[in-house]
Amino acid sequence: MYVIVKTGGKQYRVQENDTLLIDKINAEPGKTVNLADVLFVEQNGEVFVKDSVKDAVVKAKVIEQVRGKKVLVFKYQKRKRHRKLTGHRQDYTKIQIESIIIKGKKTVSDSAKASPDKQAKEAAKAAKKETKPKAKAVPKKAKPAAKANNKKSDSGRKSSS
Template sequence: MFAVVKIAGQQFRVQEGDSLYVPHLSGKSGDTVEFSDVLLVDNNGGLTTGADVKTTVKAEILNDLIKGDKVIAFKMKRRKGFRKKHGHRTQYTQIKISSIA
């Protein structure tokens, strides 16, 4: 059994027991979160989509804050002496899917 869940504007294909990194969620390690925005459910070959889906996905937060790789945005105009360097690290949360019901 698997489901496609929308978390923070992104879609994830999840199964029970999966561990994945999602955009930062509020909460601490050990908290449980519930996702009700389920787009598709496969229950032993039977697909359910759209408004017929009455499923919620429950997950546990393993690590509340994980930083991604550093991304650098460097801007420069030649012969003008203009240089600008910006960077950021995207924040993620590691969750583990506990149940699809």
């Protein structure tokens, strides 16, 4: 199951327990934030969009406030002796997706749905499958070596006879 959520003018594809950097949100580390602008939900092959996901909420925990890499901006005007170097560092919030709630129901992730019994049965089936041994490869016969031409080639000169 995954969700596309919009925050800070950007869209992110998220699942439970994902960690991502989004544009800065005014929240302290350790606090929980709700991302309510859900655009798309895919659950067990079913797709929900627009009105069917208007009540969906993504709960995320703020891990830390960080700053991005410095972006250098160099302004230059030829023949004017004008050069200006400035930099910019974007502020980001690092969050971890805790849960996805649709219409008041907390969704269970796909991995949690599969019970350990089913997983054990699938592993046993995979182990039972027998692989057929491949037929022994017959080595190819070597081709006879090509005869070497010992004649010198004419280097493109015309003879003077």
